Amino acid sequence: MSMNKARANRLVLSFALVAAWSGTALGQPFREPEKGSAERSAILDTLRPAVEAEMRGPVEFVVTTMRVSPNWAFVQVEPQQPGGGAIDPEKTGFAGESDMMDGLTVYGLATFQFGRWNLIDHMVGPTDVGYAAWQQRYGVPPAVLGLE
The missing domain is CATH 3.10.450.630 (Nuclear Transport Factor 2; Chain: A,)
Structure with missing residues (x-):
């Protein structure tokens, strides 16, 4: 896997994790x-x-x-x-x-x-x-x- 593709995969994973966390935190904080x-x-x-x-x-x-x-x-x-x-x-x-x-x-x-x-x-x-x-x-x- 090339360096750019690996970096892109990590970036996509990071955005997915942030989106998932934000949805939980903002959707129902309690x-x-x-x-x-x-x-x-x-x-x-x-x-x-x-x-x-x-x-x-x-x-x-x-x-x-x-x-x-x-x-x-x-x-x-x-x-x-x-x-x-x-x-x-x-x-x-x-x-x-x-x-x-x-x-x-x-x-x-x-x-x-x-x-x-x-x-x-x-x-x-x-x-x-x-x-x-x-x-x-x-x-x-x-x-x-x-x-x-």
Whole structure:
């Protein structure tokens, strides 16, 4: 094979790989794990201890948003008492502050490292889009945060 033909073959292969990768990255930068899946449970269980400490008791999550890429998971959840009861903000770690919060909505960010999901950051009841800073602070892709 001549040098020019070998170079042309490598160039075609390079373009094909870039096109395939770009299609995947741009076509669907994130996914939502199925309800009841082990991955979904693992992501929520990563967030649970921090939220239970703040809520001062066990919680279940109602998932509003869950976006997962290979290395990142972003969630927006509504915590509730096991079985579905509402949580009284005045009986949580936010007692006396709840009037300055936008409910108990929780936003969480986890990363997949060392074979498991690890909580990176979370916030409860922000009155603005506080998680927007996570893009710059942690390098999370904006599409995972819904900020494309």
